[in-house]
Amino acid sequence: MTHQTHPYHMVNPSPWPLTGALSAFLLTSGLIMWFHFYLTLLLTAGLLASMATMFQWWRDVVRESTYQGHHTPPVQKGLRYGMILFIISEVFFFAGFFWAFYHSSLAPTPQTGGHWPPTGILPLDPMEVPLLNTAVLLASGVTITWTHHSLMEANQKESTQALAMTIALGIYFTLLQMSEYSETPFTISDGIYGSTFFMATGFHGLHVIIGTTFLTMCYIRQQLHHFTPNHHFGFEAAAWYWHFVDVVWLFLYISIYWWGS
């Protein structure tokens, strides 16, 4: 039986990068078949394959860390760098949508009537549900910090409660946004206003759902005793992602909802 004499993680060969790449192909070609021919079989296969890949890949990461002990301090450092770099890439993703919004709204063209919001667009009142959404996400930032401190103090009861509250606030935000979407007097096809509004807020909403899912996985792992007061990077990664989602909303609220009205 050989043992490694270095602190790094030499992973077992895994099929998930391949299945991930193939399911990306199924998703993209599936979208083509749906958009052009209304056929959904390929897209369905792609969704199932990508979800199965994600489930098994991350399940294996939990096995490698919590059960096999491969996440030594140098390995964890690499994971921290990785998560930070990923979040930075997401910042650039949103920067594109904010660029599009400011490009169109700072110098409105004759097509919009020469002003922003364009003629005929009734923007949502920023002091109504959007303000509530802001409060909800800010509160969830507080509860997730409470969760982290409880985790570090080995307070199982409070960390569970605080994490549950964070998840509930995330779900509440999503429900509020869904209701707002059904109430808007404008749609995505209502000119450049509609496009910028729904692309930016739509992708933000998707990230809230992803973040809520990540936090829910942390909740389950917490119940299964995976986290210790000193080692809980999975939770920290989820918390960083959640704070990022919150910050993006603050930019959205100030730029599109408030200044843009």
Add this chain to the structure above:
Amino acid sequence: MLAPRVSQALIRSFSSTARNRLKNRVPEKQKLFQEDNGIPVYLKGGVVDHILYRVTMGLCLGGTAYGVYCLAWASFPRNK
């Protein structure tokens, strides 16, 4: 309201106040996944791992073949 620090945080015993808490099965899992049997981590959990792997790979390979067929089909015009 600080809870007392837990020294052996990884292993927690089943206590009588744990009405809502699940038993800590991490040590059992650690034993299972650290067994020196040469099985890679993605199959090391047992039969369910094998089934899930086959279903996933089957979906991907079958789907890819069907996808290539679909794209070939879509590439040729048909009469209106």
